[in-house]
Amino acid sequence: MNPDLRELYQETILDHNRHPRNRRKLEEADAEAHGHNPLCGDNVTVYVQTEDGKVTDISFDGNGCAISTASASLMTEAVKGKTLEEAEAIFKEFQEMVTSTEQEQDHSELGDLEVFAGVREYPVRIKCATLPWHTLNAALKGSESATTE
Amino acid sequence: MSAAALASHYDVERIRGDFPILETLVRGRRLVYLDNAATSQKPVAVIKALREYWETSNANVHRGVHFLSMKATTQFDKARETVRVFLNASSTQEIIFTKGCSEGINLVAASLFSTASPKSSHGNGSLSPLEPGDVLLVSNMEHHSNIVPWQLLAARTGAIVKPIPITDQGEIDQNAYDDLLGQGRVRLVAVNHVSNSLGTINPIKLMSQKAHAIGAFVMVDGAQAGPHLSIDVQDLDADFYTLSCHKIYAPTGIGVLYGKKTLLEAMPPYQGGGDMIRTVDFSGTTFAELPFKFEAGTPNISGVIGLGAAIEYLASLGQGESLREKLVHSFAQFSDHENRLARQAEDQxxxxxxxxxxxxxKEKASVISFTIDGVHPHDIGTFLDAEGVAVRAGHHCCMPVMTRYGIPATARASFALYNTEADVEALVKAVSNVKEMFA
Structure with missing residues (x-):
C-alpha cells in the first residue's frame, strides 16, 4: 500500500467507513440539518437531541466518500454527551487541524478525531471531512442546510 | 511490412514525444493521464505557436494599420479558416469564436428566439420569440451547460424544458424522442454529439432530420466530439454546433460556435461592444458582418492562434492532399487507437x-464511467491518483444522468491520442486494488 495513501486513509477512518456508528434517523431529534458538498455529491443529514445545553443524542444519515462518512461517524461519538460549547470548541479545533498549513501541531485533545490530520495534504478532500461538522453546526444554529461552498 | 501496413501503423511513442507534460512524475510515479474529457494536454506545436505569437506578433487584430497588427490579424484570420475546414462549414462567416462551449450555447439561447422581424420564419424553424407553453427538448444526458441556458430562457419566456429520456444502455430513447416531437410546439432540440459522462455517440443527423421535419432547431454540444470524431456540420445538418477547444489540444478560454449563416444573419447580436459594429451613432448603430457581429470586444487572439496550431498539429498526423483530407485520415487513425484502448480497458x-x-x-467514444460497489468515486479517484493515474470523479456536471442511474457520482477514465496500453494496464491494476482497501 502506498504510504501517502495510508496517511490519509488511517485504519480508524477505513473502519468507520465500513461500519459507521450512529448511522440512523433519530426520530426524537429536536434539530436536524442537511449538508451537501456539490463537488463530490456527498450528502449528509445530522440529527441532534439536546437537553439542558447538552447533546444527549446524535446521529447521521446519507451517503458520501470514506472521509465524509468516517468524519460523520467519529463526530457523533465525539460530541455525544458534550455541552454545546464543548461541541463548538471541538469543531473549531478540528477545523484548525485539517486546514492549518503548519506541520508541527498538537491536536491530541481531539482524541480519535486526530486521524483526520492527514486530510490537510489533500486540499480537495478537506471539505469532505468538514461537511458533517458544518451540518451539525447548522442544525444547532437552527438553519436547515449547510454547504461546503 | 507492406506500404499499406506501414501507413496504418500508429506510432504512439512518437506522438507522446510531442507532449512534454507526459514526462511528469506524480510523486515518483509515471503519469497516466486519463482525464482527457476534462481537458487534454497540449503539444509542443501549440505551446510554440503561443510563444511565437507573444514574442513576434502580439498586437490587437482588425484595427491597426501597423506591421504587428496586420501580422496578428493574418494569423487570426487564418485560424478561422482552419477551424472552418475542421468542421467542414461552408463559410468562415459561420465560425464564431467564443470563450468556450458554454458561451456558444448561451449565445444561441440569448439570441435565437428574440427577433421581432415579420420575416421571422426561417429555414426549418421560426425565430419568433418563445411563447408560454413552447417546448425546448433537452436530452437527459446533457452536460449542465446544455441544460441551464435553456432553463434560464424558459424562465424568461414561459417555455417548457422537457427531458428526452435515455435507455439503461445510455442511448437516447428514439421512440420517446419521436413522441415528444409530436407533443406541443417544439421549438428547439438540445443534444450532445458525444456524452461526457457515458461516452455515447448520438445520431445527430437523424435527430436533426426529425427535428427539422416539425420545424424545430437543433443545438449540438460538440465538446466531447471535437477530440474524437471528424465533424462535418453540413452532413450533420444541425443548426448550431459548439466546440470546447481546450479538449482538442488547444489552450483554455477558447471555443467555437458554428451556426448556419442564414440563421446567424437573422439573429440579433448577443453582446455589444467593439469589433461587432459597422457604425455607431446615437441616432442608431449598425452591426458588422458575420462573424464579427457576434464577437464583441478584443477576442482571445492567442487562444485562436493556439487553436489553429492544434488543428494543424492533428492534421500533420494524417495523410492526404488537403487539410480536410489530412484531418479526416488523422482522426480515423487516432480514434481507432483510442477506441481499441478504451474497449480493452472496459473488458478488463x-x-x-x-x-x-x-x-x-453501441456507438461509443473512448470514455468509461464506472463505479466500484461499496467505494465512493472520490475515494477511487484519490486511490488512483496515488498510483499516478489521473481520472475524474464526480457527477461530471451531469446530475440528471446520475439521477437517472441512481448513483451520486462515477469515476471516469477518458482517452486521448497519446494514451498507451501501459496506461490501460496501470488503470486496471489500480482499480483492482481499490476494493482491498475500502471494502
Whole structure:
C-alpha cells in the first residue's frame, strides 16, 4: 500500500467507513440539518437531541466518500454527551487541524478525531471531512442546510 | 511490412514525444493521464505557436494599420479558416469564436428566439420569440451547460424544458424522442454529439432530420466530439454546433460556435461592444458582418492562434492532399487507437469484482464511467491518483444522468491520442486494488 495513501486513509477512518456508528434517523431529534458538498455529491443529514445545553443524542444519515462518512461517524461519538460549547470548541479545533498549513501541531485533545490530520495534504478532500461538522453546526444554529461552498 | 501496413501503423511513442507534460512524475510515479474529457494536454506545436505569437506578433487584430497588427490579424484570420475546414462549414462567416462551449450555447439561447422581424420564419424553424407553453427538448444526458441556458430562457419566456429520456444502455430513447416531437410546439432540440459522462455517440443527423421535419432547431454540444470524431456540420445538418477547444489540444478560454449563416444573419447580436459594429451613432448603430457581429470586444487572439496550431498539429498526423483530407485520415487513425484502448480497458475492468460500467451504447467514444460497489468515486479517484493515474470523479456536471442511474457520482477514465496500453494496464491494476482497501 502506498504510504501517502495510508496517511490519509488511517485504519480508524477505513473502519468507520465500513461500519459507521450512529448511522440512523433519530426520530426524537429536536434539530436536524442537511449538508451537501456539490463537488463530490456527498450528502449528509445530522440529527441532534439536546437537553439542558447538552447533546444527549446524535446521529447521521446519507451517503458520501470514506472521509465524509468516517468524519460523520467519529463526530457523533465525539460530541455525544458534550455541552454545546464543548461541541463548538471541538469543531473549531478540528477545523484548525485539517486546514492549518503548519506541520508541527498538537491536536491530541481531539482524541480519535486526530486521524483526520492527514486530510490537510489533500486540499480537495478537506471539505469532505468538514461537511458533517458544518451540518451539525447548522442544525444547532437552527438553519436547515449547510454547504461546503 | 507492406506500404499499406506501414501507413496504418500508429506510432504512439512518437506522438507522446510531442507532449512534454507526459514526462511528469506524480510523486515518483509515471503519469497516466486519463482525464482527457476534462481537458487534454497540449503539444509542443501549440505551446510554440503561443510563444511565437507573444514574442513576434502580439498586437490587437482588425484595427491597426501597423506591421504587428496586420501580422496578428493574418494569423487570426487564418485560424478561422482552419477551424472552418475542421468542421467542414461552408463559410468562415459561420465560425464564431467564443470563450468556450458554454458561451456558444448561451449565445444561441440569448439570441435565437428574440427577433421581432415579420420575416421571422426561417429555414426549418421560426425565430419568433418563445411563447408560454413552447417546448425546448433537452436530452437527459446533457452536460449542465446544455441544460441551464435553456432553463434560464424558459424562465424568461414561459417555455417548457422537457427531458428526452435515455435507455439503461445510455442511448437516447428514439421512440420517446419521436413522441415528444409530436407533443406541443417544439421549438428547439438540445443534444450532445458525444456524452461526457457515458461516452455515447448520438445520431445527430437523424435527430436533426426529425427535428427539422416539425420545424424545430437543433443545438449540438460538440465538446466531447471535437477530440474524437471528424465533424462535418453540413452532413450533420444541425443548426448550431459548439466546440470546447481546450479538449482538442488547444489552450483554455477558447471555443467555437458554428451556426448556419442564414440563421446567424437573422439573429440579433448577443453582446455589444467593439469589433461587432459597422457604425455607431446615437441616432442608431449598425452591426458588422458575420462573424464579427457576434464577437464583441478584443477576442482571445492567442487562444485562436493556439487553436489553429492544434488543428494543424492533428492534421500533420494524417495523410492526404488537403487539410480536410489530412484531418479526416488523422482522426480515423487516432480514434481507432483510442477506441481499441478504451474497449480493452472496459473488458478488463468488467472482470474486476464490484465494477459497474455506465454507458453501454453501441456507438461509443473512448470514455468509461464506472463505479466500484461499496467505494465512493472520490475515494477511487484519490486511490488512483496515488498510483499516478489521473481520472475524474464526480457527477461530471451531469446530475440528471446520475439521477437517472441512481448513483451520486462515477469515476471516469477518458482517452486521448497519446494514451498507451501501459496506461490501460496501470488503470486496471489500480482499480483492482481499490476494493482491498475500502471494502
Amino acid at each position: 475492468l468488467r472482470q474486476v469484482s464490484g465494477v459497474r460500467i455506465y454507458g453501454q451504447a
